[in-house]
Each structure stands twice: as C-alpha cells, then as structure tokens.
Amino acid sequence: MFTFTTFHILNFIEIVSQGTSVKDFSPYNMCNHHFFADNSGYKKHLKESPHLVVVCDPPFGARLELVFNTFELLKEDWSSCSHDDGKIDCELLLLHN
Secondary structure: OOOOOOOOOOOOOOHHOOOOOOOOOOOOOOOOOOEEEOOOHHHHHHHHHOOOOEOOOOOOOOOHHHHHHHHHHHHHHHHHOOOOOOOOOOOEEEOOO
C-alpha cells in the first residue's frame, strides 16, 4: 500500500489548478503528450517520486488508444528519471463513462 504525499496535475484546463501551487500543475494535452508551458515541475516530480500512479479522466470523445499511448510515454519519462532498477512501479487508474 502506498501513502501519497505529493501529486502533480497534468490538465488541459487551468481552472483545475486553482488551489494548488504552480509547481504542482502543468498545462498538458493527454492525447498527444504535449506540454503547453514549462514542464520542469513535472520532471522534478518524476525524479522525486518512488512510485507513479496516473489517474486519468480522458476528455469526452477522446480515443482511448491515444490515452494509452500517452500513458506509455509517461512511464518512459518516469523510468528515464533514474528509476532504472528494472522494476517499473507505475500504475494507471482510468476513469471512463
């Protein structure tokens, strides 16, 4: 069981970031793994996190193939941030209606 003490929000809509500090939010498009601004907070979070859980609520009408591809890219980013012990501890929780 994990205890989560930190988080980083990747979201297209900045209103979601209200109430969080700028370092905890990156404007992001999950369909093509594109950051609209500096992603240094995201990279810092990946380096400091021993585990990664991605909670994803894809936009209405988004193709799930794109979301799963992005998840694979997020896992690659995380594993390239010195988590190269061979065990990728990264999970996806997909919320979809």
